[in-house]
Amino acid sequence: MQTAMLRPPAGGAPGVGAPPAVALDDIAISFAIPGRPLFKAVAPTSLHVREGEFVSIVGPTGCGKSTLLNATAGLLRPAGGRVSIFGAPLAGLNAQAGYLFQQDALMPWKTALDNVAIALEIGGTRRADALAQAQDWLKKVGLARFGDRYPHQLSGGQRKRVGLAQVLVRGPKILLMDEPFGPLDAQTRQIMGTLLLNLWAQDRKAVLFVTHDLEEAIALSDRVVIMSAGPEARIIGDFPIDLARPRDTADIRLDPRFHELYRQIWNQLKAEVVKTYGEDAP
């Protein structure tokens, strides 16, 4: 983490003294499982994300990535440690953050368009305006003609994209994205990645991005952090991505530096995944 603090920001350049957008300090998260000892999902670990920084989290399945995001969102109260948002300790929900959940989280009783529009309406936007902006966003995620569908009438990837539009339309200062492009094909993934990067470049959001696609993580991020296999998962690697901005998410994969980074991170990650399986590995 210290590394990250010392490096100048990759995008814009906020004052060195400015508090980080997200600061997780020594947070530990446990789950109570009735009739069993407490399950310590995340051991005390720390992660800071500066304003305007794009940080990806990778790690073996079930290590605690979603849990970390939930803690940042204020949906889970950590058993220990502190969560601070722009320097202020987090109490209750994180109002600055937009969160794209790993699971389906659309309201099944609203159409795609309404699902996006409601995100604006609750902030006080007039309905007509909200609908117009929502339609705009649906177009951006390639669903212009699906606005009047209910979630159950959409494919998995379509639902995810509606969710993406729902989060982005509000323009939150902190973005928490849990495998946002998981159910998308490679090509759509790149289009969405570019969309996200453009948006991020515009107003220096802080992004915490969970993905299983290491290439994607490198292509998009300023830093890639690796979590160890759970239980008691910790952040065990923190790789600054010193590739030039702005990036073309497709072309950048041809850069030799990209491949070097990939190999470095992959080696550490691979070792970690194997641990999950231990002798279980087939």
Added chain:
Amino acid sequence: MQTAMLRPPAGGAPGVGAPPAVALDDIAISFAIPGRPLFKAVAPTSLHVREGEFVSIVGPTGCGKSTLLNATAGLLRPAGGRVSIFGAPLAGLNAQAGYLFQQDALMPWKTALDNVAIALEIGGTRRADALAQAQDWLKKVGLARFGDRYPHQLSGGQRKRVGLAQVLVRGPKILLMDEPFGPLDAQTRQIMGTLLLNLWAQDRKAVLFVTHDLEEAIALSDRVVIMSAGPEARIIGDFPIDLARPRDTADIRLDPRFHELYRQIWNQLKAEVVKTYGEDAP
């Protein structure tokens, strides 16, 4: 499709006259959307999967892959065309098939272990046996210590793996898998892929495999078919994968033939995805 019929099977060698495990002939699938014209998701299209054949389906998001699997499973009745399973027209559910759904489909009221065991118990296996086998399978998918968790206490990737065990434990003759490795990290993906291939090699299952990871599709399959962007999606490409078996899913990616196939398929796929966006593309 004809191509597929003429080629000798990649795995074992069933009689040329044997009927295909799955035969979708000119099937068309539409959805009724109240107050709107019928949505023709899949235009008349055909796909045959022989016994012992591993076929992957790739295509842009929302094109109709899950829909095709649902029709094969007998969960959706096509508006036109025929679905035959081992030569017999499909009426009702496809009892020969195991289906891993794209969405979470575990029973929330059963523990991971019970969710797997029930798949055997309903076939008449004694409970003790079923539990033993289920535990075995949980171990294979790396969840030996999570047997007593309820689905909501598992991470997204963990749930998917329980689902995988639930389908595989029954040993169905036809496997329908809808993005089975979507929420898994690259390393776990490979381990699961190898697991699946081993199983498939043992008893010549027919596999229909939906994925967004083209590398994975090539590494695992005998054939990769490409669907066009919807609506009225069709199968527009059918690529036999002439890589030697048995394969190591990791090493095979270094094979030059692999890369050639990848490029070929990718070029066609890319063109298709762009269509989805049309002028919508950002």
Added chain:
Amino acid sequence: MKIHPGRLLLLQILVAVVAIGFWQFGATVPVGGTYLLPEFFFSTPLDVMKRVVQLFVSGTIWKHLWITLTETVLAFVIGSAAGVAIGFWFARKPILAAVFDPYVKMVNALPRVVLAPIFMLWLGLGIWSKVALGVSLVFFIVFFNVYQGVKEVSPVVLANARMMGMSEHQLFRNVYWPSALSWMFSSLHTSVGFALVGAVVGEYLGASAGLGYLIHQAEGVFDVTGVFAGMFILAAFVLIIDWGVTRIENRLLVWRPQPAGEQA
């Protein structure tokens, strides 16, 4: 699994015909020396039909029907509204709910018939004491279902809505309410009937008009035909109200997938 509406109606009529046939048979043909459905207790379908027609033709029924309708609708609307409101409120205030839980259950268990004098004391003999009786039945059914319905809201959808920054009020409108709707409607189907039961029992215990009064009067002079005619009108009545509820339900729940298992 779908059935043609015409055929459905045919089958429904068939059921009615069989039931009425059985009734007529039981009331008029002795089996082993006794009647299965002695006329003294069951009248006969023909007589009941004649009486119903006569009640409508002579026009005496309208006044009573109107009063009972008013009471039923009021009991239904007030009871459901209160059930929904308090159900939501309790569901959102777990401590409040925990504290009052035993009392709610106690009150639910009090026999309304016994409470009738108190309702009359407070509300007089007019329609309001009957409405109160109906409300006291409807309320609990709706309350318990709404309470449960709110607690069953999908945790992910709720978390998502809260992350969007919804206020309690917005959560109610956009999440709790739509999510609890199917629970609510399930309870409304039961409570339509109970609203009517409440009104009729209220009239039965003390009134000067209404279907319950008619039935009670008929009972007092052992006019079973009158009793059954009254009940028949009652039942026809509730079907109409329920039809209204179902229409609203279908409009409000357009978003849901086809009922499971319908497709294959």
Added chain:
Amino acid sequence: MKIHPGRLLLLQILVAVVAIGFWQFGATVPVGGTYLLPEFFFSTPLDVMKRVVQLFVSGTIWKHLWITLTETVLAFVIGSAAGVAIGFWFARKPILAAVFDPYVKMVNALPRVVLAPIFMLWLGLGIWSKVALGVSLVFFIVFFNVYQGVKEVSPVVLANARMMGMSEHQLFRNVYWPSALSWMFSSLHTSVGFALVGAVVGEYLGASAGLGYLIHQAEGVFDVTGVFAGMFILAAFVLIIDWGVTRIENRLLVWRPQPAGEQA
């Protein structure tokens, strides 16, 4: 949002104290010349308590209590079992359900008080006619909820189970039943109360023993204290049964996530 059990009890007792205080006040202190809760209609809490104690001490209550308990439990068990069974059956046979739908609703709307003589005719004066009355209330509440609960089963989970090759019976055990459980329990909480109401009303309309009989006797002679004492015992009673239901519920529903919104 969690509350300590001791504190909860304290708050609950506080509510009771306030309510009883208000009652005592209303019954004994005139406000503007009239009593808010005239003793003639409401008795006083102290008298009621004394009577309750006396009923237990003298032992007269036990026989009545036992009879009512038997009736209530039977009505509850039979009514819920029938409601569950027929609810499931209808939910799985949509055509059957569609055909009988109007009749079920009609029967639900019939005032049970009027049906009492018929129950007595068929079932005699013993406990069974009271049980029937209770069943006729409990059944519909459970029925409608179970019916809806089955229809609310997650389509994906259902499809998955069917793909596994589950028979109708296995689907019932492994999918419909667990999925409908929270609906069922919601209806059980309402119907515990209604089972008791049914039993008591049955006794009220004709019996030689039971709490309803006691209350009826007391009412006939303006013994409000007796009426309230009876109702108090009734209410205490239902809490015990409901406590049992809740325990079973908690055991059967261990698998569910914490109620939404509990964590933050």
Added chain:
Amino acid sequence: AQAAEIEKPNLTLGVGGKPLLYYLPLTLAEKLGYFKDAGLNVEINDFGGGAKSLQALIGGSVDAVTGAYEHTIRMQTKKQDIRAVIDLGRYPGIVVAVRKAEADKIKTVADLKGKNIGVTAPGSSTHIMVQYLLTKAGLKQDDASFIGVGGGASAVAAMQKGEIDAISHLDPVISKLEDLGLINVLVDTRTTEGTEKVFGGQNPAAVLYFKESFIKENPNTVQALTNVFYKTLKWLEKATPEQIAANVPEEYWLGDKNLYMKAVEASRQSYSTDGNIDEASMKSALSLITTTDPSIDPASIDLSKTFDGSFLAKAKAKGQ
């Protein structure tokens, strides 16, 4: 010795509102232990009203009923053969009274025109009684509105709240209302004088009745019951209010022994002394029904089949 002859020593007896003074002889018979003395084991079932106890009799769930004599007549029109064997109340015991506040405006039955009259239940004997009175006073039956106010506290509540201008009811409601000073009595059929004024003679009220078939099959049982009630009537004839109060459950005292004794005293004359129903009383009862319910043809009623005096005769013979 007698018990040996009784065909059905375990009897169920129905009554609609046992604590009512109307049924006082039943309570006394029970409390005085006369049933037991006669070798009878009687289970008394209390019903929500007289109509319900009659239904129970016809349905076969009770063997005997203490109820209104009027039922035996009405049942003839329903092809049910129900017979009384002994009269318990010779006067109806129904009181028509007006609210104090209205007392100066309503002085006669004719003044009830356009008023709200509370009755126990629509179609009940209290309802029929006022209808009869109105008809006799030259009014039509729908010249007043009748409101069912029920038996107990709700009747008092209705009067207190001023919901009704007049009431046609029985004891103990009437006594309670009098005690509360809420009403002025207009017509009182608890007394000989009042009843004579209305009917010109007796008008049987509570009787013990059976199904005809039951009488035929269990003559000894019926005889034993008749004996019991005859004995009770004789006891009642001589008893002081004190004694009566002492022989009913304390709860029946309306919370006040004196009030109860006052009520007993007021109703005193309405209890039959000899249990008999003579021809004139039968006719009077019939006219009460037919005046108010024109659908019943007096000619179709065979009054001799409503009362079977043979048991009473034997009881009298035995008693003397």
